[in-house]
Amino acid sequence: MSRPIRRTLLASAVASLAVMTLAGCSLAADASSSSDSSANSTVYFGVSAAETGQYAQYGEQFKQAFDLAVEQVNANGGIDGHPVALKYEDSQSDPKQSVTVAQKFVADPDVILVFGDYSSAASIPASPIYTSGKLLQYGFNNSNADFTDKGTDYQWSSSTTTADEYVWEADYIKDQGVDSIGVTYLNTSDWGIPAYDAFKAEADKIGLKITDAEAVDPTSDDYRPSLTKAVAGDPEAFAHLGYGPDSAKLVTQLRAIGYKGTFYGGQDEQSFDETPDAEGSVIPAQFVASNPDEAVQAFVTAFQAKYPDDKDVTSFEAGAYDALNIAVAAAKAGGTTRAGILKGFQEIKDVPSVVYGSVTFDPQTRRILNPQFTPTILKDGTWVTLDK
Amino acid sequence: MLDTLIAGLLRGNVYALGAVGISLVFGVMNVVNFAQFSFFGLGAMLAWFFVVKLELSFWIALPLVLIICALLGLVINISVVRPLAKYLPLAAMLSTYAVSQVLDNASQLAFSAQFRVFPEVLPTGNLHIGNMRIGTSDIVMLAVTAVVMVAMSLFLKYGKTGRAIRATAQDQEAALQMGIPVGPVQNLSFVIASALGGLAGIFFSLYIGVVNPTSGLNIGMTSFVAATLGGLGSLVGAVIGGFVLGIFEAFGIYAFGDAARQIVVFVILIVVLVVRPGGLLGKVPLISTEPLTGTFLGKGRPLRIPRWVWIAAIVVGGVVIPIVGSNYLLTTGTQVLIYAIIAAGFTVTAGQAGVLALGQAGPIAIGAYASAMLSLYAHIPFWFALPLAGVIAAVIASVLASPIWGVKGHYISIATLGLGIAIVAVIQLIVPRAIYDIPVPSIAGIPLSTPLAYYLIDFVVLMLTLLVMWRLRRSHLGRVISSVGSDEVAALASGVRVRDYKALAFAVSAFFAGIGGSLLAHQYTYIDTTIFTMLMSLLVVTIVILGGISLPYGAVVGSIILIGAMELLRFAPEWRIIVYGLVLILVVRFRPGGILVRNS
Numbered sequence: 001m002s003r004p005i006r007r008t009l010l011a012s013a014v015a016s017l018a019v020m021t022l023a024g025c026s027l028a029a030d031a032s033s034s035s036d037s038s039a040n041s042t043v044y045f046g047v048s049a050a051e052t053g054q055y056a057q058y059g060e061q062f063k064q065a066f067d068l069a070v071e072q073v074n075a076n077g078g079i080d081g082h083p084v085a086l087k088y089e090d091s092q093s094d095p096k097q098s099v100t101v102a103q104k105f106v107a108d109p110d111v112i113l114v115f116g117d118y119s120s121a122a123s124i125p126a127s128p129i130y131t132s133g134k135l136l137q138y139g140f141n142n143s144n145a146d147f148t149d150k151g152t153d154y155q156w157s158s159s160t161t162t163a164d165e166y167v168w169e170a171d172y173i174k175d176q177g178v179d180s181i182g183v184t185y186l187n188t189s190d191w192g193i194p195a196y197d198a199f200k201a202e203a204d205k206i207g208l209k210i211t212d213a214e215a216v217d218p219t220s221d222d223y224r225p226s227l228t229k230a231v232a233g234d235p236e237a238f239a240h241l242g243y244g245p246d247s248a249k250l251v252t253q254l255r256a257i258g259y260k261g262t263f264y265g266g267q268d269e270q271s272f273d274e275t276p277d278a279e280g281s282v283i284p285a286q287f288v289a290s291n292p293d294e295a296v297q298a299f300v301t302a303f304q305a306k307y308p309d310d311k312d313v314t315s316f317e318a319g320a321y322d323a324l325n326i327a328v329a330a331a332k333a334g335g336t337t338r339a340g341i342l343k344g345f346q347e348i349k350d351v352p353s354v355v356y357g358s359v360t361f362d363p364q365t366r367r368i369l370n371p372q373f374t375p376t377i378l379k380d381g382t383w384v385t386l387d388k
Numbered sequence: 389m390l391d392t393l394i395a396g397l398l399r400g401n402v403y404a405l406g407a408v409g410i411s412l413v414f415g416v417m418n419v420v421n422f423a424q425f426s427f428f429g430l431g432a433m434l435a436w437f438f439v440v441k442l443e444l445s446f447w448i449a450l451p452l453v454l455i456i457c458a459l460l461g462l463v464i465n466i467s468v469v470r471p472l473a474k475y476l477p478l479a480a481m482l483s484t485y486a487v488s489q490v491l492d493n494a495s496q497l498a499f500s501a502q503f504r505v506f507p508e509v510l511p512t513g514n515l516h517i518g519n520m521r522i523g524t525s526d527i528v529m530l531a532v533t534a535v536v537m538v539a540m541s542l543f544l545k546y547g548k549t550g551r552a553i554r555a556t557a558q559d560q561e562a563a564l565q566m567g568i569p570v571g572p573v574q575n576l577s578f579v580i581a582s583a584l585g586g587l588a589g590i591f592f593s594l595y596i597g598v599v600n601p602t603s604g605l606n607i608g609m610t611s612f613v614a615a616t617l618g619g620l621g622s623l624v625g626a627v628i629g630g631f632v633l634g635i636f637e638a639f640g641i642y643a644f645g646d647a648a649r650q651i652v653v654f655v656i657l658i659v660v661l662v663v664r665p666g667g668l669l670g671k672v673p674l675i676s677t678e679p680l681t682g683t684f685l686g687k688g689r690p691l692r693i694p695r696w697v698w699i700a701a702i703v704v705g706g707v708v709i710p711i712v713g714s715n716y717l718l719t720t721g722t723q724v725l726i727y728a729i730i731a732a733g734f735t736v737t738a739g740q741a742g743v744l745a746l747g748q749a750g751p752i753a754i755g756a757y758a759s760a761m762l763s764l765y766a767h768i769p770f771w772f773a774l775p776l777a778g779v780i781a782a783v784i785a786s787v788l789a790s791p792i793w794g795v796k797g798h799y800i801s802i803a804t805l806g807l808g809i810a811i812v813a814v815i816q817l818i819v820p821r822a823i824y825d826i827p828v829p830s831i832a833g834i835p836l837s838t839p840l841a842y843y844l845i846d847f848v849v850l851m852l853t854l855l856v857m858w859r860l861r862r863s864h865l866g867r868v869i870s871s872v873g874s875d876e877v878a879a880l881a882s883g884v885r886v887r888d889y890k891a892l893a894f895a896v897s898a899f900f901a902g903i904g905g906s907l908l909a910h911q912y913t914y915i916d917t918t919i920f921t922m923l924m925s926l927l928v929v930t931i932v933i934l935g936g937i938s939l940p941y942g943a944v945v946g947s948i949i950l951i952g953a954m955e956l957l958r959f960a961p962e963w964r965i966i967v968y969g970l971v972l973i974l975v976v977r978f979r980p981g982g983i984l985v986r987n988s
Contacts, residue, residue, distance in 0.1 A: 051961045052493060054602060056501035090961040095912050095919055096723050100955060103716040103839065120822065121919050125912035128837065129719070150824045187647040189822040189916040216646040219606045221596045224395035225641035245503040248598045256513060256521045257391060271503035271598045 043082045043336045045327060046089065046105040048116035048126065053092035055118050058141075058316060063088065065320035066115070068306050073324070079331045084324075087111060093118045095125040102126035106133030112338050113138055113327050115320075120144045120190035127151050136342050140323030141316075144190050148366045156345055156366045158326060158359060159319065160286065160373075162191060163198035166241060168284050168373045170202035173264055178237045180209040181264075182230040184223070184250065185241035187215035195241045211235040216250070218243065223250045227257055237262045244269025252277045266378065268314040273381050282386065284373035287318040287355040290384050299354045315355070322353045390518055392638045398526055400634020401533050402595060405588035406611025407618065407626035408540070409581035415557035415621035416577040417473045420798055422484045423464055425608030426491035427457050427585025429601050432506070432593040433499045434586070439507045446509040453590060454583045460491075461582025465575055468973055472980055473574075478744065479980035482933050483973050485926060490969035495601035497962060503600045506593040529591050536584070537627055544623065553577055557621055609922070610637075613657050616802045619670020628668060632656075650813045654806030661795045661803055691984050706847055710840055718839035724951045725846035726907050729853045731931040731943035733900020736860065738929070739938025741893035742873030744801045747808020748901050748928040750788075753815055753920035755781040755902025756909035760826045761819075763910070770829040774849075774906045781902025785811070786895040793887040805925065812920045822916035826909050842911050849907065850944070853900055857940035860896070869893050873938075901928075934975060936982030945983055949975075 047066065050059040066086055074083050089105070091098040098117045105111045106129060113136045117123040123139050124147060130137040131152045138156050139147050145161040173181060183199070186192025196213065203210055211233030214226040227250070231238065238259060240250050244267035251263050255277040266272045266281045268289075289300050299321060300313045327341065329351045334344025345366075350358040360369045375386040406428065413421045431453050438449035464487055472480035512523035544550040555563040556573045564570050592607050593599040610633065618629025633656065640652030660668060709721060730752060737743050759777035762768045768776070788811065792803045828837040829845060836845065860866045871879040872889045880886050909915050931950050935942030953971060957964045975983065 052496065052965050056496060057503065057600065060501055088961065089958065090964060096951070097954065099912070100716060100720045100723065103714075103719040107714055107716050119918065121914070121916050124824070124914040128913060132837075146822070146824055187816060187820075188918065189816065189820060190918070193820045214645055217649055220646055220649055221592070221603075221607060222395060222399050222638075223646065225392050225638045226646045228391050228395075229642055229645075245598055245600070248503070248505070249596050252597045258516075258521060269503070271505050271600075274505040275597060276508070 040081050040083070042085050042110075043079050043112060043331060044085055044087055044108075044110040045324070046087050046101075046108070046111045046114035046116075048089055048091050048098055048101045048105070048114055048122075050093040050118055050122075051088065051090035053094065055093040058118050059090075061314070061316040062115075062141075062320040064307055064310065065303070065317040066324055068303055069321045069324035071306075072302070073328050079328055079336055082336055084328060091117050091122055093122040095122050098122035098126045099129060102129040102133075102137075106130065106135050111135065112331065112336060112341050115140060115323060115327075120147060123147055124150070127155055130154050134338055134342075136338065136345065138323060138327060140319055140326075144194070145367075151366070153366070154342070156361065158323060158353075158355075158361075158368050160371045161367065162195040164371065165284055165373065166195050166199040167202040169239070169264060170199050170208055171206060172284065172373075172375055173237060173239065174203075174206050174208045176237075176262075178208070178262075180211050180233070180235045180237075182211050182233065182235035182238045183213040183241070184216050184226060184230055184239075185213065186218050186243070186246065188218065192218075192241060199239070199241060209235075216242075216246070218246045220246075221249060222253070224253050224257060227254050227259070231257070231259045235261065237264060239263075240265030243267050244272040247281075248272045248275040248278060251275065251281060268383055269316070270312045270314065273312060273314075273378065273383070278378055279380075281378045283376060283383075285315065285376040285383060286371065286373065287315040288374060288376055288383055288385055289313045289318075290382050293354075293357070295352060296354050318355050322355050322359070326351050326353070326359060392642045393635065394517060394522065396635035396638030397631065398522075398529070398595060398634075399638060400614075400631035401530055402588055402592045402607060402630075403611045403614040403634050404627045404630025405533055405536070405584060405591060406608060407615035407630045408537070408623055409584040409588070410612055410615040411618065411621055411623055411626040412553075412577050412584075413581045414615070414798070415623075416553060416560075416574050417469065417480075418477050418560075419469060419473045419480045419484065420477075420612075420801070421469070421581070422481070423469075423487040423491060424484075424581065424585050425604050425612075426488040426495075427461070427582050428589035428592060428604030428608050428611075429599070430460075430491055430495050430604070431457055431586030431589030432599040432604065433495050433504075433601050435590045435593065436504050436506055436599060437499060439509065440504070446507070450590065453586050457586030458579045458583040461578045461585075462575060464582075465578035468977070469578070470571070470574060472976065476980045478933065478937075479976050482930060483976045485930065486969040486972035486976070490966050490973075492602050492605075493965040493969070497966075499601055501600060501602075503598045503603075506597055506599050508597075509594065512594070512597075525594055529594065532587075532591075536587070537623075540623060549573070549576065610653060613653055613802065613806065616799060617657055617660050617667055619667030620798060622667070622669040625667055625669030632668070647817060648813070651810045651817075654810040657806050658792060658803055661799055662791045665795050665799060667799070693984070702851075706851075710843060710847075713843075715839045718843045720952065720955050722839065722842045722846050722911060724947050725843070725850050726904050726911075727927065727931060727951055728944040728947040729846070729850050729907070730901050730904035731928050731935070731947055732850070732853050732857055732940040733903075734897045734928055734932050735857065735938055735940050735943055736869065736893045737890075737897040738932050739936075740861070740866065740869045740873050741890050742876070743804075743890055743894065744929065745894060745897070746801045746805035746929060747811070747925050748897070749920040749922065749925040750808035750811030751781040751785040751898035751901035752905035752908070752924065752928075753812050753917065754784050754898075755905030756915050756920070757815055757819060757823070757905075758902065759906035760823045760909045760915055763827050764823065764825070770827065770910055773910075774903060777906035778899040778902040781905065782895045782899040785898035785901075786891060789894055790891060793890045805922070808925050809922060812917050815920075816917045822914065823909075824914055826913045826915070828913060829910055846907060849903065853903075854940050854944075861940075865892075870938075930972070934972075934982060936984040939982070939984055942982055942984040949983075 049062055050056050070084050078084055089101040091101045105114050115138050131154045136154050140158050142157045143159045143162045148155050148157050185196040212230045214230045216226050238261055240247055247266040248271045263281045272278050303313050329348050330344030331341045333348050334340040346363045349360045353359045362369045376383040377386045410424050434453045435449050438444045439446055468483045469480050510525035512525045513521040515522050552568045552573050555568055556570050614629040614633045615626045618625025636656050641649050737745050755777040758780040759773040762773040795803050828835050869889050872886050876886055931946035932943055935946030957967050
């Protein structure tokens with residue numbers, strides 16, 4: 001190809017890419033503005049979550065549970081005859097993308113509620129957009145209390161807060177007759193640091209001595225130097241305030257440096273559950289897959305039947321499964337419009353739940369009333385309830 | 389003490405293996421290879437797949453992984469890296485970044501993003517040293533590293549091909565003239581490096597126990613620092629760098645805590661580079677080849693832009709889009725505009741002064757936090773906080789960066805990359821909690837919080853940025869800065885204080901980065917440090933390189949394409965990043981000097 005021709009071709013290719021970008025954006029928004037309001041029209045919920053990027057593992061788990069729940073809801077007649085469907089948008093849990101996703105959902109009149117996002121950094125910047133669009137943002141997974149505290153009437157969550165969880169944990173540890181504890185916590189503003197603040201305040205109050213507390217970076221791979229320091233004061237037990245994958249690395253290394261006390265920490269998450277040294281870890285849980293309750297077992301069986309390669313049903317899947325059922329209950333109670341489902345959230349009581357047994361929201365805090373924690377211990381890769 | 393030393397040795401071992409691969413490729417091709425990071429994650433996931441899913445023996449899986457990584461490396465080098473490395477190392481670097489995105493996401497599609505428990509192929513806890521438990525696995529790892537290193541150095545010292553690799557590393561053109569087949573030598577180096585990457589990935593997973601497709605990034609980054617520390621291109625240096633970094637890091641964490649880990653790593657790096665600008669064992673050439681300068685600017689074929697295009701662009705951006713655009717388009721537009729502001733300001737550093745700084749997330753974060761705190765706690769209105777944020781970012785970033793301007797070439801990129809990460813880590817220490825309820829811009833008490841208002845504010849700021857950039861380029865000062873970038877030695881010979889002008893250019897860029905950070909903070913109304921990642925820095929660099937490295941308006945085009953494409957590709961969520969990477973590779977392949985290039 002001669003130079004001028006190639007140059008022209010390239011220039012036009014670039015130009016058309018740019019035009020496509022703009023056209024694509026506006027088309028995408030326009031296409032959705034046509035909605036039909038026939039009697040059995042589909043009810044849409046949006047999902048803003050990470051399908052790619054560093055939090056993609058959670059996006060995958062949510063999607064599995066959502067898809068199962070939608071299938072079951074539709075098999076049982078949907079919402080008063082309206083089938084339910086989900087619109088997924090990948091935000092990578094990046095605020096740059098979660099805000100555009102929020103605008104996209106707000107502009108789509110079919111969408112009456114949005115689940116997500118995963119992290120605070122992606123969820124909270126999107127909140128003002130959902131509020132001004134009068135679209136309910138259901139951060140079913142946001143354990144950061146400020147998601148709802150600093151939010152408006154449109155931010156709801158069925159997650160427990162980190163503060164509740166770690167206050168409970170400090171009390172529980174003390175109840176076990178433990179007087180001193182070594183602590184590591186994630187050095188993150190939206191989760192680890194507030195979690196540690198709550199834990200420490202409660203520990204000071206009840207006389208649980210923290211021999212040393214080390215902030216650790218969730219992306220670190222080697223915690224041995226921090227752990228050596230954290231156990232130097234010979235604490236009776238050890239607590240790590242963190243997620244699954246970092247806890248898996250941490251507990252392995254904690255055992256490698258020869259510490260033998262009980263490990264309070266970890267998460268119901270595949271890699272942690274399968275880590276050999278995680279055996280015997282204790283955490284407060286809401287969802288326990290081994291719970292003999294009929295509803296829980298029905299969910300676990302259905303999940304494993306739908307995803308035979310993924311036997312591990314964790315609290316992430318359970319939380320998403322619950323969230324969809326709660327949204328459906330609210331739409332049944334209040335109506336299948338944005339205003340209707342919001343009204344539904346304020347009214348619904350005792351919605352059956354695989355995580356909590358049943359769920360009622362406090363319309364003031366927009367969190368659930370009286371969440372109960374159950375102490376659980378990891379035995380043979382499965383979390384089982386500990387007798388108090 | 390002993391515990392920490394052992395932890396440091398084990399960790400240094402993995403860094404050393406990774407660093408050797410990076411150094412090898414850099415030596416023979418003068419390219420910083422980001423794809424190397426992906427081979428860590430890929431090697432680990434492949435090994436997991438073979439051992440756990442296919443139930444192969446580890447000793448069969450190991451060579452299989454090495455062969456697959458080696459073959460992939462060959463394909464990548466032939467199709468992407470070599471065609472560009474020959475005359476534009478910078479474009480090659482950008483395309484290796486795209487390749488790493490494709491590899492990571494392909495691996496995620498194949499193996500899913502879940503963290504997996506890596507099989508315990510050898511006992512990991514059967515030996516004791518004091519309280520510390522180590523295993524046969526750790527000993528074998530150390531031994532394998534030693535064997536690989538000895539074999540490599542014998543091969544490089546006495547083997548015919550090995551000597552050809554060294555000759556190519558010393559002087560490509562001379563090697564070619566002496567009849568050394570430089571092409572195959574480069575292929576071979578890339579193959580060896582990729583296989584070593586896979587090996588390091590397996591070792592790393594054996595050591596830490598859990599792995600997912602992206603877990604190579606962190607270890608890759610640190611290996612990269614280790615290679616730089618030892619002196620890029622020096623294999624012995626890479627090994628020493630790996631162990632030195634591992635041990636110092638372990639003691640640093642013991643002394644200051646894991647929260648300070650990244651600060652410790654990059655302080656070590658910067659101190660070493662200030663004392664020895666070529667790394668511990670690297671040589672500093674008298675006249676170094678700067679990756680960005682000189683002949684680089686003339687390489688691209690310019691696209692001439694007629695005057696009417698400018699007017700049309702301003703009308704479309706400033707009038708048509710605000711009138712007809714949906715909120716979705718306007719919000720996407722605000723992100724495009726803010727990144728365009730940051731990137732346009734960055735062209736002074738990257739294009740004119742020829743310093744490929746990789747840590748712009750640092751000044752962006754300073755601007756965002758400064759503006760948020762000024763308006764929240766000192767009740768300063770947004771309109772004053774915005775320029776103040778720029779000034780604060782410029783001042784702080786300049787002070788922190790002041791020691792590094794004597795560092796040259798790729799080293800300065802790594803040093804600034806470190807600076808960016810360290811700045812964010814320091815902010816996390818100073819302001820541990822997230823900042824909420826950052827006031828939105830307002831005029832006379834009326835909040836300007838609609839997408840249209842944000843869009844218009846950002847558009848005006850962008851126009852001002854471009855105006856400043858345009859004036860700067862035409863001023864005497866701008867020409868002096870350009871002379872530094874075009875030929876540092878000639879500029880120095882003409883009496884230009886090169887270091888000072890580089891620092892000045894960086895301060896200008898940091899100012900606009902701070903402005904961009906402030907705009908982001910007031911529009912998100914919430915910030916925490918997880919927003920200001922290395923990926924953010926890389927995005928800014930990618931935008932600038934894609935648009936044409938020294939053209940402020942090119943940054944606007946780059947921003948439209950890179951941020952717009954992410955939105956445009958929403959139709960294929962799982963393939964989004966892969967397609968994005970492929971598009972980037974194609975653009976770089978056909979417009980290696982950037983989309984809009986101007987002849988110097």
